[in-house]
Amino acid sequence: MSVLESIKEKAKASKRCIVLAEGTEKRTLKAAESILKEGIAELIMLGDEDEFKKSAPSSVLDGVTFRDPSNSPDTERLAQELYELRKNKGVTIEKARQLVLDPLYYGVMLVKMGQADGMVAGAIHSTPDVLRPALQIIKTAPGIALVSGCFLMEVPNSSYGHDGVFIFADCGVNPNPNAEELAHIAVTSANTFKNLVGAEPRVAMLSFSTKGSAQHELVDKVVQATQIAKQLAPDIALDGELQVDAALVESVAELKAPGSPVGGKANVLIFPDLQAGNIGYKLVERLAGATAVGPICQGIAKPVNDLSRGCKPEDIVDAVAITAVQSM
Numbered sequence: 312m313s314v315l316e317s318i319k320e321k322a323k324a325s326k327r328c329i330v331l332a333e334g335t336e337k338r339t340l341k342a343a344e345s346i347l348k349e350g351i352a353e354l355i356m357l358g359d360e361d362e363f364k365k366s367a368p369s370s371v372l373d374g375v376t377f378r379d380p381s382n383s384p385d386t387e388r389l390a391q392e393l394y395e396l397r398k399n400k401g402v403t404i405e406k407a408r409q410l411v412l413d414p415l416y417y418g419v420m421l422v423k424m425g426q427a428d429g430m431v432a433g434a435i436h437s438t439p440d441v442l443r444p445a446l447q448i449i450k451t452a453p454g455i456a457l458v459s460g461c462f463l464m465e466v467p468n469s470s471y472g473h474d475g476v477f478i479f480a481d482c483g484v485n486p487n488p489n490a491e492e493l494a495h496i497a498v499t500s501a502n503t504f505k506n507l508v509g510a511e512p513r514v515a516m517l518s519f520s521t522k523g524s525a526q527h528e529l530v531d532k533v534v535q536a537t538q539i540a541k542q543l544a545p546d547i548a549l550d551g552e553l554q555v556d557a558a559l560v561e562s563v564a565e566l567k568a569p570g571s572p573v574g575g576k577a578n579v580l581i582f583p584d585l586q587a588g589n590i591g592y593k594l595v596e597r598l599a600g601a602t603a604v605g606p607i608c609q610g611i612a613k614p615v616n617d618l619s620r621g622c623k624p625e626d627i628v629d630a631v632a633i634t635a636v637q638s639m
């Protein structure tokens with residue numbers, strides 16, 4: 312059974328309630344049909360009611376809870392709650408009433424208030440628009456300072472990583488993490504790998520240099536992040552700085568990084584910044600035909616996960632299953 316199949320099985324066994332904030336979007340409706348058919352989660356779908364009645368297939372119309380934030384009995388109560396949560400940030404009650412009409416804010420409020428276990432959106436909204444309400448309202452998990460975005464990658468017919476399965480990070484949130492932030496991203500990503508894949512993470516801190524082969528301030532950041540991450544989590548197999556070929560390929564690792572504990576067998580790839588991470592995951596998805604699920608938010612107090620606007624319905628199904636498992 313593949314890693315994603317086993318995640319779906321776990322989700323089915325727990326029947327969590329997940330909000331799909333883009334409830335009238337075509338790929339989301341298709342995904343909802345599969346989620347209901349396979350019993351992966353219960354769904355609350357948000358959007359314009361007329362639009363939903365027009366576009367939802369009958370199985371979805373009958374099988375989900377639908378809410379239109381502009382016409383829902385709990386909108387005013389959620390606005391009051393949002394006001395209480397954000398008044399110290401200058402949000403007035405009028406502003407809170409306006410914000411909850413946006414399904415992305417309304418959906419995050421449902422999760423915050425415990426009426427849903429998690430939320431997925433991003434098929435038509437950009438990442439900043441999806442993540443801002445979650446970061447403002449749900450905030451980081453206890454003991455975590457930084458939320459980051461990883462992808463669960465399943466590369467077909469690959470023996471690299473964990474039989475082709477990887478976590479890539481940060482591909483979604485922090486544009487230019489400093490060394491300390493990069494170290495935190497590495498440690499959180501190792502935990503995400505352990506929780507979702509159920510195997511031991513081997514973390515590579517990626518660069519254009521391997522063990523001093525190039526000198527540059529960009530490399531220095533990765534070297535420093537590696538030191539900090541080792542101090543933060545001495546039990547994790549983690550090494551850097553490594554080029555991606557040294558991280559993945561045994562023979563290259565023997566040449567460039569002999570003795571490295573993760574060289575040639577890394578399954579968690581930490582990119583030095585968001586440009587590299589976002590480009591990297593899309594290259595592997597498009598050129599290697601990998602399944603790429605995410606950005607999965609790590610370090611957030613309750614699961615809210617993003618999608619790429621280029622996603623397929625199956626990616627939304629996978630993201631819902633992962634969201635359900637994260638909420639356990």
Ligand SMILES: CC(C)(COP(=O)(O)OP(=O)(O)OC[C@H]1O[C@@H](n2cnc3c(N)ncnc32)[C@H](O)[C@@H]1OP(=O)(O)O)[C@@H](O)C(=O)NCCC(=O)NCCS
Nearest residue numbers: 438439442443446447451456457458459482483484485486
């Ligand atoms: C994530 C992102 C939207 C947050 O930045 P922003 O919109 O400017 O938001 P702000 O800086 O105003 O922060 C809003 C809140 O989120 C918090 N926050 C922002 N980034 C955070 C992070 N990485 N971890 C934890 N909290 C964070 C802030 O502390 C702030 O909290 P507060 O309002 O309670 O004080 C921004 O970093 C971003 O646009 N990242 C790139 C996303 C992207 O385009 N990805 C590529 C495609 S996947």
Ligand SMILES: CC(=O)OP(=O)(O)O
Nearest residue numbers: 483606618619620621
């Ligand atoms: C994750 C990501 O890159 O999202 P989008 O393609 O929507 O910008």
